[in-house]
Amino acid sequence: MTTIETLNQVFCLVFDDDTLKIHPDMTANDVDGWDSLSHVNLITTIEAKFDIRFTQKELLKQRKVRDLISDIDRKMVP
Amino acid sequence: MAKFTLKLCIFCLVVFATDYTVASFFNDGLVRHHGFNNGAKVLCVGHSRSDHGIDRKRLEQGLNVPVAKYALAGMDVFDRFAMIQHYFSEHPQQVKMVVYDIDFFTFNGRTVTRGENDKQYRQLYPFMDNAGIDDYIHSKSTWPEYTARKYLRSLRYNDPKVFARAVINHFKTPGIPSSKFDFTKYKKEIEANATRYDDLIIDDDAVACFKKTIEFVRSKNIKIAFVFLPIVDLERDLIDIKYRNKVMEIVRKYAGNDRGIVFIENNNKYEQSHELFYDPLHFNRYGQILATDDLIGVLKLAM
Amino acid sequence: MLLVASYGFYSALKAPYLLAVLLLVTCLSYMFGLRIAAHQDEVARKRWLLGGSFACIAVLVLLKYLPVLGPDTFSIFGLNRTPSQTIISIGASYYTFQAISYLVDIYLEIEEPEKHFGRYALYLAFFPKLLQGPIERAGDLLSQLKQPYQFDHDKMRSGMILFSWGLFKKVVIADRLSLMVNAVYNDVHSFTGISLILATYLYAMQIYFDFSGYTDMALGTARMFNITLTQNFNSPYAATSIAEFWRRWHITFSRWILDYIFKPLQMRWREWKTWGTASALVVTFLVSGLWHGASWGFIAWGLLHGVYLAVSVFYKPLQKKIHKNLRLEKTKYLKIWQTAVTFNLVCFAWIFFRANSFSDALYVVSHLGFGLDNQVMPVLLTSGKISLSILIMSLLMLSLVSIAIKLTNIKETFYAKPLWFRWGAYYGLVVLSLVCNIGVDSLFVYFKF
Numbered sequence: 001m002t003t004i005e006t007l008n009q010v011f012c013l014v015f016d017d018d019t020l021k022i023h024p025d026m027t028a029n030d031v032d033g034w035d036s037l038s039h040v041n042l043i044t045t046i047e048a049k050f051d052i053r054f055t056q057k058e059l060l061k062q063r064k065v066r067d068l069i070s071d072i073d074r075k076m077v078p
Numbered sequence: 079m080a081k082f083t084l085k086l087c088i089f090c091l092v093v094f095a096t097d098y099t100v101a102s103f104f105n106d107g108l109v110r111h112h113g114f115n116n117g118a119k120v121l122c123v124g125h126s127r128s129d130h131g132i133d134r135k136r137l138e139q140g141l142n143v144p145v146a147k148y149a150l151a152g153m154d155v156f157d158r159f160a161m162i163q164h165y166f167s168e169h170p171q172q173v174k175m176v177v178y179d180i181d182f183f184t185f186n187g188r189t190v191t192r193g194e195n196d197k198q199y200r201q202l203y204p205f206m207d208n209a210g211i212d213d214y215i216h217s218k219s220t221w222p223e224y225t226a227r228k229y230l231r232s233l234r235y236n237d238p239k240v241f242a243r244a245v246i247n248h249f250k251t252p253g254i255p256s257s258k259f260d261f262t263k264y265k266k267e268i269e270a271n272a273t274r275y276d277d278l279i280i281d282d283d284a285v286a287c288f289k290k291t292i293e294f295v296r297s298k299n300i301k302i303a304f305v306f307l308p309i310v311d312l313e314r315d316l317i318d319i320k321y322r323n324k325v326m327e328i329v330r331k332y333a334g335n336d337r338g339i340v341f342i343e344n345n346n347k348y349e350q351s352h353e354l355f356y357d358p359l360h361f362n363r364y365g366q367i368l369a370t371d372d373l374i375g376v377l378k379l380a381m
Numbered sequence: 382m383l384l385v386a387s388y389g390f391y392s393a394l395k396a397p398y399l400l401a402v403l404l405l406v407t408c409l410s411y412m413f414g415l416r417i418a419a420h421q422d423e424v425a426r427k428r429w430l431l432g433g434s435f436a437c438i439a440v441l442v443l444l445k446y447l448p449v450l451g452p453d454t455f456s457i458f459g460l461n462r463t464p465s466q467t468i469i470s471i472g473a474s475y476y477t478f479q480a481i482s483y484l485v486d487i488y489l490e491i492e493e494p495e496k497h498f499g500r501y502a503l504y505l506a507f508f509p510k511l512l513q514g515p516i517e518r519a520g521d522l523l524s525q526l527k528q529p530y531q532f533d534h535d536k537m538r539s540g541m542i543l544f545s546w547g548l549f550k551k552v553v554i555a556d557r558l559s560l561m562v563n564a565v566y567n568d569v570h571s572f573t574g575i576s577l578i579l580a581t582y583l584y585a586m587q588i589y590f591d592f593s594g595y596t597d598m599a600l601g602t603a604r605m606f607n608i609t610l611t612q613n614f615n616s617p618y619a620a621t622s623i624a625e626f627w628r629r630w631h632i633t634f635s636r637w638i639l640d641y642i643f644k645p646l647q648m649r650w651r652e653w654k655t656w657g658t659a660s661a662l663v664v665t666f667l668v669s670g671l672w673h674g675a676s677w678g679f680i681a682w683g684l685l686h687g688v689y690l691a692v693s694v695f696y697k698p699l700q701k702k703i704h705k706n707l708r709l710e711k712t713k714y715l716k717i718w719q720t721a722v723t724f725n726l727v728c729f730a731w732i733f734f735r736a737n738s739f740s741d742a743l744y745v746v747s748h749l750g751f752g753l754d755n756q757v758m759p760v761l762l763t764s765g766k767i768s769l770s771i772l773i774m775s776l777l778m779l780s781l782v783s784i785a786i787k788l789t790n791i792k793e794t795f796y797a798k799p800l801w802f803r804w805g806a807y808y809g810l811v812v813l814s815l816v817c818n819i820g821v822d823s824l825f826v827y828f829k830f
Contacts, residue, residue: 036644037658037694040651057423059648060640061489079532089804093811100816232815238560238764241819245767 003072007065010049014042024066050076101231104244108204111247113138114165117172118146120377121165123158124179126151127307130254130360131179133370140374141381146173151239152198155184155284159291160202160214166298167210175301175381177373178291180341181309182317182325185284203227203234204244254356256363261352265312274316280324292332292339302339303380304329305373311349313358340380345369402444402473407502409436410480414494414501417487430488434481441477474672475514476505478637483519485641492519500526509602513595515613515633525608533607540604545810547597550590552818554779557764557772558587560819562735564763565756569741574751576760581745584735585728589617592631618727621719623689626727638665659691666690677739685730764819771817 004022012020015031015038028034034042046068047053052075062068109115113134120143122132128149138145148161162176199218205211206227216224227233235244246252295302306326308314314322326343333341348354354365361369413433420426483504486492495501504523565572565580572580596613603610617630627635643665650657663684670683693700704715729746736742761769785791795803 036647037655037697040647040654040658043648044651044654054648056645056648057489060644061491079534082534082537085804089807092808093815096808096812097815100812230815233818236818238768238819242765242767 026065097232104235107244107247111243113146116144119143120145120175121173122147122177124149125153128179131307131369136370150201155287164211177303180304180306185280200237259357304341306343308345308349310358411501418494433484437477472512509599515611540601543601547594549814550594555591556819561763573748576756662690663687678733681733
């Protein structure tokens with residue numbers, strides 16, 4: 001599965017919505033219930049699923065879904 | 079842009095004109111309150127205790143002469159000297175007698191009364207057009223405050239007490255409250271907190287100013303009546319008796335040396351009559367009537 | 382040119398050391414900003430960031446707390462009298478925070494460092510916002526400063542109106558309220574029960590009109606120069622939760638602590654899930670309390686808000702369930718209930734903010750429910766009946782205008798009205814402010830921070 005597909009699964013899980021479909025330009029404003037609390041849940045779930053850990057700087061810079069994808073991809077490279 | 083600037087200039091002119099008009103309206107109210115411009119023969123000078131202790135209209139009726147009452151909250155010896163000079167510079171010839179209130183705090187250098195502080199000179203802003211008052215205020219105020227009030231005349235009246243007086247006097251003569259203070263509650267408070275007036279002093283500058291005031295008034299051949307204004311006995315007892323006697327001695331000395339000065343001391347008979355007081359320091363309406371009637375009796379003989 | 386005016390404005394406060402502090406912070410952050418950008422290496426960048434932030438904070442802390450350590454310290458700077466408590470650090474908290482946000486934004490590569498020293502200095506010192514904020518982000522303000530000035534009639538006009546509106550709120554309404562509030566809060570032991578409650582509600586109104594009045598004046602002045610500053614208030618007491626309150630009150634400040642304190646902490650503690658978020662909230666608002674001042678009152682106030690938010694974080698899922706079961710979701714009654722609860726929680730916290738000492742605050746809190754002392758009318762009549770009626774009428778007028786602005790497009794229709802009507806309205810506003818203002822000693826409440 002591609003990164004974005006796995007990520008989509010995570011989103012569906014965290015926001016409890018199987019119909020959710022993410023795209024690179026999505027931000028927190030676009031999803032119902034995506035606030036700072038659920039954002040933490042999202043991050044920890046992503047980290048668990050992809051077995052990675054974001055740095056502080058990456059986390060503070062992330063604004064759109066595409067930032068998440070590029071950060072994940074960068075970390076997945078062996 | 080030019081059109082806008084022009085509109086703005088006209089606007090400012092109109093605002094200034096309104097400011098001037100409103101200020102005159104306020105000033106008129108104050109003049110009525112104090113009884114300036116009546117050709118007063120008696121001038122009462124003092125602070126809020128005079129305000130509560132002397133009923134101007136009643137005094138006028140009793141003495142059958144116009145009376146001016148220049149009493150503002152918190153005015154101390156220095157303020158009063160400025161006020162007396164101010165009044166005489168505007169009305170040189172008329173006054174025959176000055177009534178000046180005395181209390182235990184007169185020589186303390188600053189007024190020690192509830193809730194007041196040394197910003198009381200602000201009540202003098204409405205009279206800023208007088209050169210003497212202008213200088214006096216200038217020496218006490220900060221630059222922004224002073225300048226703002228010099229050019230925006232309405233601001234001179236923005237002290238809440240002044241504002242109220244300036245407006246009300248166009249419609250009626252305000253009276254002082256007739257309520258009595260809660261004596262038993264106050265007694266408990268004193269016993270619980272035991273705050274004494276331990277830091278009272280005889281300030282040399284205050285005494286000197288007092289002397290200057292007397293000389294100034296007497297030099298115009300005007301008589302002076304010093305009126306002792308009482309405070310409730312509970313409050314009085316918080317002041318050391320030796321200090322109290324010292325204060326009275328100073329005034330008695332001046333009165334004794336000059337036949338044109340009289341010291342009215344007997345108001346201390348009211349110290350036990352708690353129902354005449356609005357708070358531990360100020361008479362209420364009933365106290366005011368009694369004290370004014372007493373004053374009328376003495377002044378009639380003295381004048 | 383604006384820079385000269387801004388520095389001139391600051392120096393009018395007659396505290397030359399403040400100018401020095403501003404200059405110091407400006408130079409430090411300017412320099413550190415360039416240094417961060419000059420390096421590519423992550424560790425070096427971080428070091429410069431931490432260094433810069435630390436330096437700015439150190440300056441601020443020194444300025445604020447040095448007098449506390451001893452009045453003699455001032456003689457070192459050649460001052461022979463200690464400036465008033467309020468003036469001591471005016472504006473410093475605001476531009477220091479602004480400088481730090483600038484540095485962090487460079488570090489995160491969101492912004493490029495400003496090379497033009499003059500422009501950067503103006504970014505910090507711009508006089509409309511110098512004394513009490515808003516705290517501007519580099520992205521918002523710096524880019525605007527780059528545009529040359531051109532006279533814009535509409536902006537000039539609406540800026541002046543906004544300024545006058547803010548002035549009115551401050552001198553006619555807020556100051557009047559302050560007299561009533563002071564009558565109680567400066568002498569709490571003479572009151573009990575309902576007048577304490579009244580005074581607290583009045584204080585909530587006072588601080589709102591004071592601060593938002595100032596903000597209007599700042600935004601209005603800036604607009605006259607074609608600069609748009611960030612709005613700091615958005616009907617804060619209409620909030621339905623404390624979290625929402627902080628999105629509506631002192632918006633630039635709460636955004637600052639959110640972005641630069643809360644988010645990093647929350648991420649750092651993300652393993653602790655909800656506890657991590659809750660702790661981050663408490664710490665963030667503790668810092669907020671400390672920023673306001675070094676007294677137990679402010680710390681208690683900050684802590685209270687932190688606890689409110691932390692509790693709500695735990696309570697939220699439960700709250701959702703309750704609302705669903707009682708079928709209250711999205712009803713009008715729920716909204717009213719939530720707004721009322723939030724308002725009262727905020728007012729409760731204001732007690733600690735306003736009380737002159739911590740023991741005073743405790744007295745107020747312990748005596749809130751003690752019934753009726755007959756002091757309500759005397760408190761309201763502190764400055765007399767005329768003053769009270771002016772207050773009530775002003776509040777009515779203000780409410781009517783605010784409602785009109787919300788419900789209709791009165792802003793457009795107003796400008797379409799004939800000349801005499803518009804200028805008549807301006808005239809009325811200015812004269813009212815001139816005539817009905819109240820002379821009080823206190824400067825703006827938020828000057829102290």
